[in-house]
Amino acid sequence: MNSPWKRWLPTLIVLAIFLLPLLLISPKTYITLTISGLAMGMLLFLVASGFSLIFGFLSVLNLAHGALFTWGAYIGFTSFSLINQWTGWGGSDSIFLNIIIFLLALIIAGLLVALLGIITERIVIRPVYGSHLFQIFITVGAMIVMEELIRIVWGPNDEVMPVPIKFMGSWDLFDVVVSKYPLIAIVIGLILYLTLFMILRKTKIGTIVRAGVENPEMVQVMGHNIYRYFTGVFAAGSALAAIGGGMWATFVKSIHPAMGGEVIVFALIVAIIGGLGSMTGSVVGALLVGLSYNYVAYLVPKAALGITMLLLVIILSIRPTGLFPEGT
Amino acid sequence: MEVDPVVEPILKVEGIHTFIGKHHILQGVSFEVHPGKVTVLLGRNGAGKSTTLRSIMGLLPPSQGTIQLKNRTIQGLKPYEISRLGIGFVPEDRGIYNLLTVEENFRVAMLQEDGKTREMMETVFEIFPDLKKFWKTMAGNLSGGQKQMLAIARPLVNRNELLLIDEPSKGLAPIIIDHLIDSINKLKEITVMILVEQNFYMASSLGNDFYLFDDGRTVYHGQMEELVQNEKLKKKYLGISGTN
Numbered sequence: 308m309n310s311p312w313k314r315w316l317p318t319l320i321v322l323a324i325f326l327l328p329l330l331l332i333s334p335k336t337y338i339t340l341t342i343s344g345l346a347m348g349m350l351l352f353l354v355a356s357g358f359s360l361i362f363g364f365l366s367v368l369n370l371a372h373g374a375l376f377t378w379g380a381y382i383g384f385t386s387f388s389l390i391n392q393w394t395g396w397g398g399s400d401s402i403f404l405n406i407i408i409f410l411l412a413l414i415i416a417g418l419l420v421a422l423l424g425i426i427t428e429r430i431v432i433r434p435v436y437g438s439h440l441f442q443i444f445i446t447v448g449a450m451i452v453m454e455e456l457i458r459i460v461w462g463p464n465d466e467v468m469p470v471p472i473k474f475m476g477s478w479d480l481f482d483v484v485v486s487k488y489p490l491i492a493i494v495i496g497l498i499l500y501l502t503l504f505m506i507l508r509k510t511k512i513g514t515i516v517r518a519g520v521e522n523p524e525m526v527q528v529m530g531h532n533i534y535r536y537f538t539g540v541f542a543a544g545s546a547l548a549a550i551g552g553g554m555w556a557t558f559v560k561s562i563h564p565a566m567g568g569e570v571i572v573f574a575l576i577v578a579i580i581g582g583l584g585s586m587t588g589s590v591v592g593a594l595l596v597g598l599s600y601n602y603v604a605y606l607v608p609k610a611a612l613g614i615t616m617l618l619l620v621i622i623l624s625i626r627p628t629g630l631f632p633e634g635t
Numbered sequence: 636m637e638v639d640p641v642v643e644p645i646l647k648v649e650g651i652h653t654f655i656g657k658h659h660i661l662q663g664v665s666f667e668v669h670p671g672k673v674t675v676l677l678g679r680n681g682a683g684k685s686t687t688l689r690s691i692m693g694l695l696p697p698s699q700g701t702i703q704l705k706n707r708t709i710q711g712l713k714p715y716e717i718s719r720l721g722i723g724f725v726p727e728d729r730g731i732y733n734l735l736t737v738e739e740n741f742r743v744a745m746l747q748e749d750g751k752t753r754e755m756m757e758t759v760f761e762i763f764p765d766l767k768k769f770w771k772t773m774a775g776n777l778s779g780g781q782k783q784m785l786a787i788a789r790p791l792v793n794r795n796e797l798l799l800i801d802e803p804s805k806g807l808a809p810i811i812i813d814h815l816i817d818s819i820n821k822l823k824e825i826t827v828m829i830l831v832e833q834n835f836y837m838a839s840s841l842g843n844d845f846y847l848f849d850d851g852r853t854v855y856h857g858q859m860e861e862l863v864q865n866e867k868l869k870k871k872y873l874g875i876s877g878t879n
Contacts (some may be wrong), residue, residue, distance in 0.1 A: 317827040511742060516741045528692050530718035530746045530793065593808045 320621065324595055328602040338483045340601045346489030348590075348597025349496025350558060353551030354570055355546030355577035356503065356589040363520040363584020367432055368439055370446040370572065372493045372548055374453035374566030378423060380462050380468070380547025380556035380566060387412035387469050397471050405471035409557070416553045417546040423453075424545025428538050436537075450567070457564040465563040468556040492554055498551070500590050501566040507586060516540060555583040576619050582629030591630055643706075645797060645827050651688045651700030651710070654682075660686045661697065667769025668797065668844075671827045673819075674762055675838045675859065677873060678848030684726055684831040687848075688799045691829075692724045694718045704797070717803055719746065723826070727801040731786050735776030737766055738776050744789040752861040755859050759788045762821045780811035784818065791825060798826045804834040816840045825849070839863050854875045 321635045330339055358372045387408060389469025391397035396408035431449045433443040470488070476484045507513035519526045519536060555570065556562045577596050596615050604611035622630060646773060653661035660691060661683050666672045666727045676684040677718065689695040691702055693714040702710040709717050717723070732740050747750055749852060760767040763784040767779060783803055803819070809819035812834065819841055832838040838845070838859075845862050847855040849872055869875050 484661060492723055514739050514742050515733065517737075521732050522730055524714075524734070525726070526713040526743065528665065528718050528724045528726075528730075529744050529790070530715050531712075531743075532715050558862065 320618075321591070321595065324599050324602075324618075328606070331606060332602070334459030335483045336605070339485065340605055341598065342346070342485055342489050344598035344601035345594060346492040346496075346558065346597070347601060348594035349493050349500075350410070350551055350555045350572050350593075351556065351570075351597055352496055352500060352590045352593035354545050354575040355581070355593055356500075356586055357551070358571075358574045359515075359578035359581065359583050359585065359589050360520075360547075361462045361541055361544040362578065364434070364516055364523070366439075366523070367436070367538050367541075368442050368446065368540075369432070369544075370443060370571065371427065371431075371449040371453060372544070373569075373571030374445075374450040374457075375427075375545045375548040376552040376555070376570055376574075377422060377457060377562075377564060377567035378453060379420045379552030380562045381457055381552075382419050382549065383412045383416040383553030383556060384466060384468055385461075386415040391469060398468055399472070402473045409471050409474070413550050413553045416545055416549040420549030421542040421546040421553075424479050425538055427545070428541040432541065433534075433537075442542070454564050454567070460562075463564060465561050468560050468562050470557050470560060474557070477534040488558060489532050492558060495554065499547075499584065503586050505546075512536075513541075517585035573615065576615050580619055580622050580629055582631040586629040586631070588629055639679050644668055645705055646829070647706075648687070648691065648703075649685075649701045649703075650665075651697040651702060652692055652696050653686055653697045655686070660695075660801060661690060662776035664700070664851070664853050666846045666850070666853055666856060668827060669829055670780075670828055670845035671695075671823070673823060673830055674844045674846065675830045675832055675842035676846050677832070677835075677838060677847060677862075679872070679874060680833075683851040684848050686851075687782075688724065688801050688829065688831060690728075691799060692722065692772045696773040716743065720726065721793075721796040723795035725736060725786045725790065725798070725800040725803065727805060731774045731780055731782055731784040731789075734773065736771055736773055736871050737777070737785060738770050740785060740789055741792055744792050746793050751794065755792050755794055758825065759791055762818050763785050763788050779807055783807065783815060786876050787819070787822070791822070795826055797826045798822070800828060801831045803830070804832060804837045811839055835869070835873065 309424060327341070332340065354372070355375050362369055363373070387397060389409055390408050394408065396404040399405060429448060431445055432442070435445050467612065474488045474491060477484050507517055515526060515531055515536060519533065523533055526536070531564050553565070556566075573596060577592040580595065581590070581592030596619060597613050598612050599618055603614040626632070646668040648667070651663050651664050652659065663685060664687050666676075670712055677689060686695055690697045693709070693716070697710055698711070701708055704720055704722065707720070709720060731746070731805055732743065733745070741756070765781050766785060766788055769781065774782065777785065787798075787800060787803065803815060807815065817830070818835055822868040825851055830838065832840060839862070845856060845859050846853050847868070853873065855868065
């Protein structure tokens, strides 16, 4: 395969995933599936971006990331329920109060899981920096412990995730059914992506983090306390997982202790497709996975997970370091 | 052959031993670096020169011996603490951030962004004008010589008193090496340097004092003019004759 072909093939894959389903699906269903796929993609981006950033900067394969996602969902669930009990904002007719309670639950989940991330990094991860094998063992162990703690605190059964009343239902736009929450998820996901992008691009901390993704040793010899940045990035990655958890739970309207294990597979695929350490790679990879999963789930439900694996194989065979190995 | 004993050394390394895994790489390295001079560490491949620089920076902490920067013991400190004491490091692979622009590479290096830093940047631009020209260019798109200039210029913005440079001539064409020698010569007014260099032409053009390394030990030291004349020493420890 010559290099111009290699260079353009990822773009062709993106276009093919986006446009080919139009040949097989009616335009109205296509729009509904596309919005659902973009929403799923944005939610996957939140989980995958944290995972990717942690791997890129700390070189840590954090398999406990899924458990942090689950903790985010459960804390979001409890926060939302408690605030709603006190204020009733979740059932209010005001979209403004609905958004406030939803964002408050996400912020609380993000902050508390960031704290959990800091504790995890200090106690569990720090002793195994530089050893991927030990990282796999210890983060799988941490994942099991965190999941069991969820069973102790919240119980082993599924819970119904409360959803703000104005987020439910759908709009009928020119005879196309558009669910409300997926659109909200797309907007929040985009805002978070742009915020992350700007932090990484425009701030000194962001520049140091990008430098650290490329060469952490040089960051140290330039006088920066790399461990402080490690902790900060781990906390930020954990917070992103938690926000993803809370938003995902609202999307599927239920939570259970093992939900993180299911999503981490997608996060891993997305992070690898996008290029580990790259935010733009995470968002593009997540949207590709979200769209292809939704289209195929409609056409051949049993092949939905398989198509994401196929996508991974195709992209890695063309670009072994992912779509955006150049970072950010 | 003796280094001037009156002037207090800026850096004093005494009997350091360093392991990489189970391998005993440095087995007693001692040397002194004096203000206003370029000290060159010479020796064959694997003699321990680069490991010595990494030990000074705290990247490979020594298990024995002492390292003192202006009478302050620095071994055992973390690399970022050592850097903040005023030591800059240019590794053998240059360590530049290819995916960042030249400007961003400097931003990462700047520990403070004040008037003095801006003044220093002007000096850096005078010595390395290409860096100003390619300020917004991705560092990965620079030529080999420009990358090396960026690598050397970056730590200067913090007005480091000591600069450790590992093999600056590596992979560069002879004409670029001459250009680099001119630039590094100008740096002598700004900072004290330790240079690890395989290219004897460059080493002898820049060095004032030298230390010869063999099997992880410092075996001989003196002034560069002496080594240039001493064919026997060059042949024995560097495997070369003449000036190349």
